[in-house]
Amino acid sequence: MKHIGFLQALEHEPADPIEYQLRLDDEKIALNELLGQSIELSFLDELQCIYCGRITKKFYGKNNSCYPCYRDLPENDLCIVKPELCHYHQGTCRDASFGELHCLQPHIVYLALSSDVKVGITRKTNMMKRWIDQGASQAMAIMEVPSRKDAGDIEIILAQYVKDKTNWRKMLKNEIADCDLLAIREDLITKLPEPYHAYLIPDPEIVPLTYPSLSTLEKITPLSLDKQATISGKLIGVKAQYLILDTGVFQVRKHAGYKVAFAV
Ligand SMILES: [Zn+2]
Structure with missing residues (x-):
């Protein structure tokens, strides 16, 4: 089977072990049942801002944003990585309603x-x-x-x-x-x-917390769609935001907004 879409961060449900889903646009693919199978992810050379959905030539910042979202959204402000720098009380929050919903909670x-x-x-x-x-x-x-x-x-x-x-x-x-x-x-x-x-x-x-796993790797090799157009291997585990393949590890969140073809 082959699926095509923009990759999103992995979704998961607490269970024993945790149940993971790979998301391409709105499609969800259950990952736990793919353990032991060979999978392939190919980059289709298109990037989509994870916030506004606009197609962008490159991403800005660490959150896979287009430039306007990187510049303007509260999610991309410095206080998100350094919460002690919260400046809401100075009236300078990039979006007061975001601050109230996410930070003043x-x-x-x-x-x-x-x-x-x-x-x-x-x-x-x-x-x-x-x-x-x-x-x-x-x-x-x-x-x-x-x-x-x-x-x-x-x-x-x-x-x-x-x-x-x-x-x-x-x-x-x-x-x-x-x-x-x-x-x-x-x-x-x-x-x-x-x-x-x-x-x-x-x-x-x-x-x-326990994660779906068949075996563990001796050596961790990060796999990136920026370095190779296709990533493939046998899925031996899923942990945090990583697909663990027998060929290396793939950080899914880092690739959110990449258009990919996923095949099993
Ligand atoms: Zn955007």
Whole structure:
């Protein structure tokens, strides 16, 4: 079977293991049942802005935007990567209604184990999606705060003691540190300034996550449609936003907006 369309980020449903879908435009292709089969993705030389749908010669920024969306959308503002720089209160948010819907909403500070332990933040309603997109094997919400900026301020404090990035190669190789998230939380509480203690979640729960996988790779080779027009191999796993093939790993979100033909 062959499908043609603009690639979107992988979609997933929490299950054991997590159920993944490849999206081409509005078409969804269940991936878990393709494990063990050979798949092929070919780039058809067309790029579409993931925000406005306009066809563009190249993408700007990291979010696969056309130039106007890169320049104007709040999703492409610096405060999205650095939430502590939120400038809503100065009246300069690129789109106040976006700020109200995405940033001035309850946020979670969490600990996740994807390679080593890391601290992260996310909008409360987006929590599970975020953990899966990062390939966490375990995750635990430790604080709930009123806004994204509060979460960003706390993350900066906690990132002095635990990492705030995932080592994606280790994550994809399933090289996961043996850590007790509850013990790490206890330790971090002792470093947390008193005024923030009111936001601690009293009985946090560790959420285990498992990903569809037949085997793991010894060596991680990133595959990109910018470097080769066709990517093919046997699908041996899906984790975070990656298709894991016996020939290398393909980061789907990085290729959102690429027009492709997908064949099994
Ligand atoms: Zn656009």
